[in-house]
Amino acid sequence: MEIAKVIVDVPAKSTDRTFDYLIPAEMRRWIEVGSRVGVPFGHRTVQGFVTSLHERQEPGRFKLKPIQELLDLVPPLPPDLVELAGWMRERYACGEIMALQAMIPTALKGKAERYISVSDTESQAAQDGLLLADTGMEDDSEREIVLFVQSRTQVPLGQLSRRFPEQAEMIKSLLRRGVLQESQYIKDKLQKKTLKAVDLAVSVEEAEAALAAFPAKAQRQREVLAWLLELSPMLPVAMKEVLSGLQVSAATVKSLEDKGLVTIDDVEVFRDPYRGRDFKPTAPLPLTHEQQHVYERVVGQLDERTHGVFLLHGVTGSGKTEIYLQTIQRCIEQDRQAIVLVPEISLTPQMVERFKGRFGDQVAVMHSRLSAGERYDEWRKIREGRVKVAIGARSGVFAPFKSIGLIIIDEEHETSYKQEETPKYHARDVAVKRADQHGAVVILGSATPSLESYHAARSQSNDEFAPLLLEMHHRALGNKLPEVHIVDMRNELRGNNRSMFSRDLHQGIAARLEKGEQIVLLLNRRGYSTFVMCRSCGYVSTCPNCDISLTYHQRSNNMRCHYCGYSEGVPETCPECGSEHIRYFGTGTQRVEEELAKLFPGIRVIRMDVDTTTEKGSHEKLLKQFRDKKADVLLGTQMVAKGLDFPDVTLVGVITADSALNLPDFRAAEKTFQLLTQVAGRAGRHQLPGEVFVQSYTPDHYSVIHASRHDYLSFVREELKHRRVLHYPPYCRLILVTFTHEQLPLLVRLAENYTANLEGKARQRGWFGSLDKFTGDVMDVLGPVASPMPKIKNRYRFQCMIKWRGNIDVIGLAREVADDMADAVQNQKLLISLDVDPQMLM
Numbered sequence: 114m115e116i117a118k119v120i121v122d123v124p125a126k127s128t129d130r131t132f133d134y135l136i137p138a139e140m141r142r143w144i145e146v147g148s149r150v151g152v153p154f155g156h157r158t159v160q161g162f163v164t165s166l167h168e169r170q171e172p173g174r175f176k177l178k179p180i181q182e183l184l185d186l187v188p189p190l191p192p193d194l195v196e197l198a199g200w201m202r203e204r205y206a207c208g209e210i211m212a213l214q215a216m217i218p219t220a221l222k223g224k225a226e227r228y229i230s231v232s233d234t235e236s237q238a239a240q241d242g243l244l245l246a247d248t249g250m251e252d253d254s255e256r257e258i259v260l261f262v263q264s265r266t267q268v269p270l271g272q273l274s275r276r277f278p279e280q281a282e283m284i285k286s287l288l289r290r291g292v293l294q295e296s297q298y299i300k301d302k303l304q305k306k307t308l309k310a311v312d313l314a315v316s317v318e319e320a321e322a323a324l325a326a327f328p329a330k331a332q333r334q335r336e337v338l339a340w341l342l343e344l345s346p347m348l349p350v351a352m353k354e355v356l357s358g359l360q361v362s363a364a365t366v367k368s369l370e371d372k373g374l375v376t377i378d379d380v381e382v383f384r385d386p387y388r389g390r391d392f393k394p395t396a397p398l399p400l401t402h403e404q405q406h407v408y409e410r411v412v413g414q415l416d417e418r419t420h421g422v423f424l425l426h427g428v429t430g431s432g433k434t435e436i437y438l439q440t441i442q443r444c445i446e447q448d449r450q451a452i453v454l455v456p457e458i459s460l461t462p463q464m465v466e467r468f469k470g471r472f473g474d475q476v477a478v479m480h481s482r483l484s485a486g487e488r489y490d491e492w493r494k495i496r497e498g499r500v501k502v503a504i505g506a507r508s509g510v511f512a513p514f515k516s517i518g519l520i521i522i523d524e525e526h527e528t529s530y531k532q533e534e535t536p537k538y539h540a541r542d543v544a545v546k547r548a549d550q551h552g553a554v555v556i557l558g559s560a561t562p563s564l565e566s567y568h569a570a571r572s573q574s575n576d577e578f579a580p581l582l583l584e585m586h587h588r589a590l591g592n593k594l595p596e597v598h599i600v601d602m603r604n605e606l607r608g609n610n611r612s613m614f615s616r617d618l619h620q621g622i623a624a625r626l627e628k629g630e631q632i633v634l635l636l637n638r639r640g641y642s643t644f645v646m647c648r649s650c651g652y653v654s655t656c657p658n659c660d661i662s663l664t665y666h667q668r669s670n671n672m673r674c675h676y677c678g679y680s681e682g683v684p685e686t687c688p689e690c691g692s693e694h695i696r697y698f699g700t701g702t703q704r705v706e707e708e709l710a711k712l713f714p715g716i717r718v719i720r721m722d723v724d725t726t727t728e729k730g731s732h733e734k735l736l737k738q739f740r741d742k743k744a745d746v747l748l749g750t751q752m753v754a755k756g757l758d759f760p761d762v763t764l765v766g767v768i769t770a771d772s773a774l775n776l777p778d779f780r781a782a783e784k785t786f787q788l789l790t791q792v793a794g795r796a797g798r799h800q801l802p803g804e805v806f807v808q809s810y811t812p813d814h815y816s817v818i819h820a821s822r823h824d825y826l827s828f829v830r831e832e833l834k835h836r837r838v839l840h841y842p843p844y845c846r847l848i849l850v851t852f853t854h855e856q857l858p859l860l861v862r863l864a865e866n867y868t869a870n871l872e873g874k875a876r877q878r879g880w881f882g883s884l885d886k887f888t889g890d891v892m893d894v895l896g897p898v899a900s901p902m903p904k905i906k907n908r909y910r911f912q913c914m915i916k917w918r919g920n921i922d923v924i925g926l927a928r929e930v931a932d933d934m935a936d937a938v939q940n941q942k943l944l945i946s947l948d949v950d951p952q953m954l955m
């Protein structure tokens with residue numbers, strides 16, 4: 114093939130297509146679909162991806178420019194991912210280059226020089242006196258190549274292809290088999306992360322002796338030393354963790370250093386958080402009845418080797434993870450690979466542990482806290498087929514496996530599966546598409562499936578994916594779901610209790626402390642201060658048109674609807690009950706922690722929120738401490754709600770259920786239901802029975818009530834009714850169009866132009882109208898209005914929301930109208946961004 118079609122890395126409307134380049138003769142054997150190349154573009158050289166190869170049709174008619182450089186010997190993207198990028202372009206109205214870039218590890222995006230070397234295991238074999246011939250070398254030319262590379266330690270990529278121009282296939286094969294490896298020269302300074310770490314300077318015995326002999330007045334130092342002793346197998350620990358974990362000052366640690374008991378050093382952050390760690394191997398458990406049924410359905414589909422999607426709705430503790438493990442086992446036996454997506458990998462160390470425990474080294478973990486280099490290493494293991502299972506967050510869906518059999522999406526309802534930056538894809542939809550390409554099975558697992566998935570499974574109408582519903586109603590260990598009590602916080606106020614803890618929850622905590630059982634406390638901090646609520650009666654102002662909470666704007670001191678623009682003033686007293694206790698709502702975890710310490714002197718609290726979990730591995734450590742019963746309370750934001758399995762947790766408290774309920778988002782009720790159900794599910798998972806207190810100012814809201822009864826179906830029924838009446842998904846689809854500009858008047862004009870043009874074109878096509886009045890195919894536009902965050906980094910933001918249903922290409926139209934404004938975008942520096950099926954509406 115002489116011609117390569119290339120998508121160049123110049124994100125603009127005019128460059129969102131392929132450009133033809135001539136493939137120089139010496140590169141012909143190397144370039145494939147998915148190759149990354151350097152090509153001349155205008156006056157510069159840019160990166161690009163080869164999306165197809167062609168013979169030259171009419172030689173000499175156009176003078177094509179040649180590809181200048183080949184950036185990798187083995188293409189970073191297999192053809193199926195290149196195809197997927199084309200699909201994403203249409204589905205999410207994004208530039209194709211954005212989709213392609215999202216699929217490769219960051220380490221490949223930079224300009225670092227790339228090298229080929231002999232892989233570590235091969236070098237080891239050589240050192241151990243084994244002949245290379247014994248390690249699978251196929252013939253003399255292969256050996257020649259390997260010896261050439263080995264003699265030079267590292268060979269720049271270009272040099273190797275020039276030295277062995279005819280051996281392209283062989284070299285690629287050596288790379289794919291992992292005999293040779295590609296690496297990049299990483300500047301040590303940039304890549305090595307160091308951090309202040311504390312370690313014992315003396316032996317454990319000496320430290321214990323020192324501790325015993327410590328003067329009583331040096332209480333803080335004693336605490337630090339005692340803590341370090343407890344952690345001794347895991348040392349060193351980050352200085353930050355000592356400080357935040359024990360609430361001591363750096364000076365305290367420093368005085369221990371002065372006494373020669375501890376060291377404080379800059380240490381390199383671990384390369385692979387799992388390296389050298391032993392995971393307790395586990396064997397498959399005999400399945401329960403319900404599990405067996407689900408297992409057989411999934412395995413039946415796997416054995417057919419055809420595409421299928423299952424929605425696994427299983428209550429908390431029903432043993433979904435065991436299903437994942439055993440179906441993956443089958444997938445591996447079929448010589449296919451599996452991808453497991455989890456909402457946020459660093460939040461789910463238990464999950465990683467379970468997979469590593471079952472599949473050991475066959476698992477690659479794509480961890481958001483890994484450095485770019487480390488992630489690249491994991492990615493390579495996947496591409497070279499050295500692992501069978503990839504676990505990762507959202508972007509794990511692009512794991513470059515060759516033959517995927519199974520894709521699992523755990524907690525499929527989680528919003529983190531939607532990427533909020535371009536390309537604004539949803540990993541669930543991408544997973545379904547990717548599985549389709551591979552003839553693979555998808556399992557969407559959750560105790561609280563998203564309404565979109567559940568509705569699709571129920572109605573079997575959505576043709577993009579209509580999952581088959583599988584259900585598990587019982588916990589695997591046979592125990593009951595915990596009893597949930599709703600606490601009416603309005604009564605607390607009336608009873609003159611102004612604390613954030615109700616009398617019931619207070620008693621519950623005290624009782625657990627006495628018995629030595631453990632407590633999980635959830636504080637939902639999202640939506641902090643965005644809404645105005647009456648503490649006497651629970652009243653919250655909502656938009657008369659859209660039925661979502663109005664958002665408080667400090668600047669203008671009024672409240673606004675972010676869907677349609679409605680606004681009103683902030684009331685001095687509650688319009689419902691006349692109370693003056695109407696205020697901006699929200700407290701932080703730190704305040705809860707302080708209050709706990711006041712109410713229960715000596716209580717041991719582990720606080721888990723964004724502040725205490727910035728260090729790599731900090732979640733894992735905090736959770737380990739909790740599991741080892743080094744604390745009574747695990748207090749945190751949403752991160753304590755998910756997937757944790759601790760036997761001694763018998764009490765769960767939700768400080769305020771309402772803060773999620775009053776987000777200005779039509780999914781607020783759904784999110785509240787999910788969060789309450791998930792966090793309640795942390796209690797009483799093993800032998801001891803669990804109890805849950807949910808504090809609320811709106812205790813009769815259906816999301817709170819149904820969650821307290823563990824009644825997913827009734828919740829869904831009621832919520833779907835609302836969605837149908839108000840025209841929200843799953844009864845229609847949405848596109849959120851956001852405009853940003855430095856000058857407000859110009860921005861408003863351009864945003865209005867956009868909506869007017871969109872409406873005009875939709876009318877021409879006979880699509881436009883109110884979803885209320887028309888049945889069938891129809892689209893409507895709300896706005897433009899100021900965005901919930903009206904100004905970010907000196908740019909004003911406006912938005913409009915497109916609602917539509919039926920079989921009309923509204924995504925294409927929205928994009929077309931945006932493209933028509935390319936001049937304004939170019940000359941006046943307007944930014945337009947389209948979010949198809951948005952999750953974040955705030």
Ligand SMILES: Nc1ncnc2c1ncn2[C@@H]1O[C@H](COP(=O)(O)OP(=O)(O)OP(=O)(O)O)[C@@H](O)[C@H]1O
Pocket residue numbers: 398399400401404427428429430431432433434435559560589590755756757758794798
């Ligand atoms: N077949 C089985 N036999 C014995 N124990 C089991 C079995 N299946 C699961 N378990 C145990 O039951 C507990 C709950 O299982 P798991 O954590 O997988 O539930 P889950 O459905 O993922 O729950 P959640 O949605 O709350 O995360 C775990 O401790 C697990 O080891």
Ligand SMILES: [Zn+2]
Pocket residue numbers: 647648649650651652687688689690691692
């Ligand atoms: Zn009131």
Ligand SMILES: [Zn+2]
Pocket residue numbers: 656657658659660674675676677678679
């Ligand atoms: Zn409104």
